[in-house]
Amino acid sequence: MFVAGFMRVRLGDVCEKGSSNLKQSDVNDKNGEYEIYGASGLIGKVDFFHQEKPYIAVVKDGAGIGRTMLLPEKTSVIGTMQYILPNEKVIPKYLYYVIRYMHLEKYFTGATIPHIYFKDYKREEFNLCDLSEQEKIVSTLSKIEKIITHRKQQLEKLDLLVKARFVEMFGEPILNEKGWNMVTIGDIVTEVKYGTSKPAVEGGKYPYLRMNNLTYDGHLDLTNLKMIDIPDSEIEKCIVHRGDVLFNRTNSIELVGKTCVFDKDEDMVIAGYIIRVRLKSIMLPIVLSYFMNTDALKKKLRNMAKGAVNQANINAQEFKSINIYLPPIELQTQFADFVKQVDKSRFITLKENKESEIL
Template identity: 40%
Template structure:
């Protein structure tokens, strides 16, 4: 029981790359109970919402004989004599498969999961292995082009973090000796979102927890809607509002982003809306919570309830935060705006690549590639 194995938390699986970003060395005796086991070249499918909808499906390449990870993974292992692992990986990553899986989820809101039976019942085209490898190689090359665009976006996200640290210093050590307050000092209101049931069609788009990214952005893909009469003003966001994900898995709880508008939208009950006082910058609060120190703070304070972690609105408002001058916060907000403009352009290009890739996937598994 002293064998070293690879350990992969949910946060170490990238929905963008479709891969494990890093693995930890653990003793098998420490993880043999309470975790999911897998092997090199298995495909990991996150089963819980919103990870599944966000595309946390990865081809596992690990350096140890065995891997262990979250119990929220389904492990799909192909029969090597009939099914190529990369071919299987690309098949499961198709938008149509993920959309069908979302419709088949079971469980209560916030804890819905894709059942094992859904994956077992999927029908997959099975051309000869040589043809599977050819298709997988074409999709791999096309996906690599998409990855370059995503890498450029990631570098801009890193630039945002660097600008924050340069202007305000590391919040953990507060080298610029700003006075310390709490987030509530910078806000005029903190409100929970709507508990109305959302649908694929409706009048008003509603932002849910999967529309907030771990990097601190608003992702408007996979929107759902509610009727106009149920979209009360108190449950709407406007440009400059902060959205805080109060309930999620432990790795993802506390995701924070600033809504840039311009269209008013509703926001769901697993989110908290923070509206800043005049002269205070929402981007500064978001930058703080998305810093390494901010994320560590959130991880340390969340409470686990039946597999989900929670930080309520009162606790959110009570988080200690340095209080730099308003003019410096506004300078930071201006720089964020410039970086985001460049990021949005790259994101549009990336979305176009994504649509082209989805078309290529469809042709590949329809037998016309």
């Protein structure tokens, strides 16, 4: 029964699950007309498909669990994904927006490889309206989504602008075309420290920065920020202040090397797989961060990290051994001023995007 146009239902009332036994190897070297998707998106085309109609796919295993996609008819997913097949009560795109809002990653289990299960999250409740009202809601949300996508593209262009300016001013880091003096990171730091291995806790005293709070493009993302308690006797070992450089030292090859400058006034605590770096005055934090985030350095870091026994890792000594050029401080200051100007535009765009997402 609909009350005020809506009926409270559970996710399992409007869909059913489907499974895939396809592997990445089933896609390699194939050339067909039907698309196959994985956690990162489209991974190939084959000569068959599993789903006749549009559906939702959710990452159920490994990195990115809970990530949700709306996929077209006559496509398939690999086995790390879960098919969510809507019934006649719900429009696929309406269900897609509903599931995205649920943040299914909160249902993860498993210490080594995280999983989420349909039997757990199918009990999630939401408001279901009739099909005509669903169409109206989907139309409105699609328009907002286009605006958000456009603004994200603007942010990507701003990041590319700064990266291009960095190379223009300082040259490629490996080639050192400008002929700057070469030093090691160990020569320019006053301190390199690991974070804490203590777990996050509800109602903790300090904000807790983890690997997911460092973005691939060299920024802090404070969404899904946890809290932690640390004894006063240990706090100085793992707390970060404005101007510290943060370096993600371990996890998968793709995640090792993420670097950013901590630019907040509120002190926070870092997890053990992040290295805290404090610099001498001869190198500005923003310059080191962009140096580490260049494609050439990321490739070098990944090669270094592959030597680890259990998982990709770069320890403090390896980090300090990395060669880096040392441009004049006046030129570094010019670059820092340029980044500040671009960040003003970033801040405005991010603010507008958050307002749109709230809608």
